[in-house]
Structures are given as structure tokens and as C-alpha cells.
Amino acid sequence: MFFETLLYAAGPAAGKPGIQDFMPLVFIFIIFYFLLIRPQQKQAKEHQKMLVGLKKGNKVVTSGGMIGIIESIEGNEIVINAGGNCLIRFTKNSVSGMAPVIQIKK
Incomplete structure (x- = not known):
């Protein structure tokens, strides 16, 4: 009787993991x-x-905000007019999206 309780306490023998273990x-x-x-x-x-479709005159937002x-597109670089006479050169990948165009009705 003692051996029987030891067998139950030991549990089942460990086998190879089946597909159920990986599911x-x-x-x-x-x-x-x-x-x-x-x-x-x-x-x-x-x-x-969107980057392929960029063209001169588009209003864009860069990843920096x-x-x-x-103003111009030269290969992988674009020149952005940030207002006034401020021209800044960026790579195309730094453009995160198109800026929304807000029109004010009079």
C-alpha cells in the first residue's frame, strides 16, 4: 500500500512536449x-x-511639428517655407503628414 501512494504522488512520467504545449x-x-x-x-x-505624392505647394507637418x-523637392530632400522668408531643408522621411487646410468663411 505504501508503494501505491508513492506512485500516485510522483504523477505521470514527463514525455516530449506535444503540439498542445505550443498552441x-x-x-x-x-x-x-x-x-x-x-x-x-x-x-x-x-x-x-503619401511621400511619393508630395509636390510643390503642399502644406505639410514634419515629425518635429x-x-x-x-517650396521645392530635390531627390530625397524637400525645402519647406515655414513662414516669411524662412526656408528649411528636410529629408522626405521627416514629413509625417499633410497639414489640414483651414478655410475661414467671411
């Missing part, structure tokens, strides 16, 4: 893909499309 990790990866990775890829694709109008 939670697979589900976590799938959740991360659909909630984080895929939306970030879509956003990066839209940002790249500078708002200005594009």
Missing part, C-alpha cells in the same frame, strides 16, 4: 500579427504612398 504561443503570435504588425505595415505603406509649404 498558446501560436495563438499569441497570431493575435500580435493582427493587432500590431499588420496595421503598422499598412500605415507604413500609406505613409510611403514644423508646419510649412513645400
Whole structure:
């Protein structure tokens, strides 16, 4: 009787991990893909499309918060008029988006 209680206390013998042990990790990866990775890829694709479509006269916002109008585009660089006679040179990647155009009705 003593040996029988020892066998029950020991539990089942450890075996090779089955596919059931890896299923939670697979589900976590799938959740991360659909909630984080895929939306970030879509956003990066839209940002790249916006950068390709930049042209002179567009009002843009840089990643630093500078708002200005594009004066010229030379390869990977753009020149922004930040107001008055202030021309600033940026790389295209520093443009985070198009600035909203606000029109005041009279």
C-alpha cells in the first residue's frame, strides 16, 4: 500500500512536449500579427504612398511639428517655407503628414 501512494504522488512520467504545449504561443503570435504588425505595415505603406505624392505647394507637418509649404523637392530632400522668408531643408522621411487646410468663411 505504501508503494501505491508513492506512485500516485510522483504523477505521470514527463514525455516530449506535444503540439498542445505550443498552441498558446501560436495563438499569441497570431493575435500580435493582427493587432500590431499588420496595421503598422499598412500605415507604413500609406505613409510611403503619401511621400511619393508630395509636390510643390503642399502644406505639410514634419515629425518635429514644423508646419510649412513645400517650396521645392530635390531627390530625397524637400525645402519647406515655414513662414516669411524662412526656408528649411528636410529629408522626405521627416514629413509625417499633410497639414489640414483651414478655410475661414467671411
